[in-house]
Amino acid sequence: MSYRELAAQQHGFLLRSQLTEEEIQDAHQTGFIIDDYPLQSEYVFPTQLSSTATNYGYYWLWLLAFPTVPPEQRNPMPYFAGGAALDVQQIGWGSRESPVFIVMPLQLTPYINADDGIVDDFIVDAKIQPTDWSLVDGIPVENILPALQKYLLSNDDFENAADAVFDAHDKGCSWEDLASVLEVCTGLWPNRETGKTPQTGKEVLEHFFQEYALPDPDLEDDDYEDFTEDEDDAWWS
Secondary structure, eight states: OOHHHHHHHTTTEEEGGGSOHHHHHHHHHTTOBOSSOSSOOSSEEEBTTOOOSHHHHHHHHHHHHSTTSOGGGOOSOOEEETHHHHHHTTOOSSGGGSOOEEEEOGGGGGGOOOTTOOOSEEEEOTTOOGGGEEEETTEEEEOHHHHHHHHHHTOOOHHHHHHHHHHHHHTTOOHHHHHHHGGGGTTSSOOTTTOOOOOSHHHHHHHHHHHTTOOOTTSOGGGGGGOOOOGGGOTTO
16 A cells, blocks of 8 residues: 555554655655644654644544554554543534543553653553444544543533533433433532532533523433424523
8 A cells, every 4th residue: 555545544644654764755755745734743744635624633643642553553442532532523612622531552551652742641441342432534532421421520611511411412322321421510510599519410410401491301302302492592592
């Protein structure tokens, strides 16, 4: 496979470890490798095929986390977790402010790239399973519920948290599962009317619904399909 074909499979980026010195020279001479690209690194080359799109940026970060290990040799698969995983899946709008975590297998620890400050933390998991993550736009990301829990542990903004939870429901998560995840948020946000803070995940969810004029979370998921409200009161308006 030529380096151009390899770049086409990797969001336009190439690892230095994937190229010979002759290929690097040729790519420079033909203008295929971009020298003044904003995502510059000694380990990863941006090419004519790369982009500044959000997900391309995350893919670049994932490549840079283990720059001497080609993606096909990263096994078990290291994947984005927490707010970064939500961001890739377009869940919530405050995700980018939270730490960027990469869950990694123990055997990749010697190859970790901590010098560039690419992630705030790496999470070592010796028991990564293929069911822990999925590919979204070619990027390995943590499943929604555990990613949401990590995000909520690093976020204390009420609106950001509510937005992420409602988006997660739109992606297929049940209210019951989301209430369970919201246990990590108990005691955070007092009710403006009573001054009391929710003591259970279900109460946190009820607080979200109350603040944004959404229906009673005790209703079944199917019941929400028939719910209508005045557009002026809708939380998304």
